[in-house]
Amino acid sequence: MTNNIEGRGGAVTAASVRSWLRERIRRGRLVPGQRLVEADIIAETGASRARVREALQRLEAEGLVAIEEFRGASVRRLSADEIRQIYRARLALEGIAAHDFAMADDPVRKTELVRLQDEMNTLEDTGDHRRFAALNDEWHDLILDGAGNDYIRTFVDRLRLPLYRLLFSAFYQPSRIDEANRGHRKVTAAILSGDAAAAETEMRQHIADALNAVSQLEDDLPS
Template identity: 30%
Template sequence: MSLDIDSALQLRRNQSLTSIIRHELEQMIERGELSAGERLNENALAAKLGVSRGPIREACRGLEQSGLVNVIVNRGVFIRALDGREAAELYEIRAALYGLAGRLLAPIVTDQQIAILTGYVEEMDAAMAAGDLNSFYPGNLRFHEAIVEFGGNTRLAAECAAIHREMHLLRRRTLDMPGRMATSNDEHRAILERIAARDPIGAEAALEEHVLISRSALFGPLGHYPDA
């Protein structure tokens, strides 16, 4: 019984209102409840969450630094809108980071980790066969998360997660296109195969290519920036 109390206290102990609110706002952005360009009203948010404006302002300063919102002095904080150029830039960085993750993982991957990754790919196969995008997406997410985590560079994992969060500022999602599911999972299989072969260079190349193909699916084959 005291477990609940303890865990609640533990939660309260290293989470201030600020961090709770920041996390809540991050999730609202991830779920698309806050759309790009929208303005956050401090008073309204404070009233809605039952807190004062102080913690909300602090949370917004954190979000600003992680690129999720834009703060304009005396005008407020706005959910950041990624234009085509910024999105393309982010994809380039993401490709390099995932490539690094694959290169790090390949030499040290364990058989158990390979099994886990294989499981994710098979999950995605099943989702694909059922045409179920809603269960494909989380599998896809966990597959990529696992690769960067197994790679052992915890900071890299955090950085990839941050970029992933920022990607939600894009309205169109690559995977929204049903046709992309099949080819995407083919690429996953290729990535997995190179990792299982303990081939750092091959894994790096496969992951970079995978991300850049995603970008192409969004921007067209040239990876060109739609709006300057």
């Protein structure tokens, strides 16, 4: 049984295969180190071999896939040092985004920020990890949008992709929802008050705390 996907006009494009694979990597259905067999992907998606290879090459450029001569493609496994480097880059970029959003005259997005924060507050002590992870994504995305800097948005999206499974797994640690939301509340309050310096500082601390949480997932951090 296949899960054929379609692009425009019914043709399976490299972009649609890339999105299909990316989502499975994000959700942990394809795990680090797992081989990505072209024949299996063709059978699942209905794509041509050329489109599958193009999709894998694009995912390699995004940092999600490793392609080795004679061994083919596999889901890329990040080292602990690579993960720290990614978080340090996010720390700087998302700090700037929070700073710029705080300074922006954008009442619509700031009203949406209040709504998201209120909903996240209701999830403390609930253990609803999946819903909180989804809201966490929306919160970060909204701040990136509010910053109005397309370059920061592009770079951060690229940095977050290889970490998605770890980020999601981290929310299953005891008390992680409450810890993360404490950081959210501080960033949100600073943005809403227009305190750009505090917004940047609190966001940088929030990302640093996230790195600490992910670092506790020892099985997912190869040396």
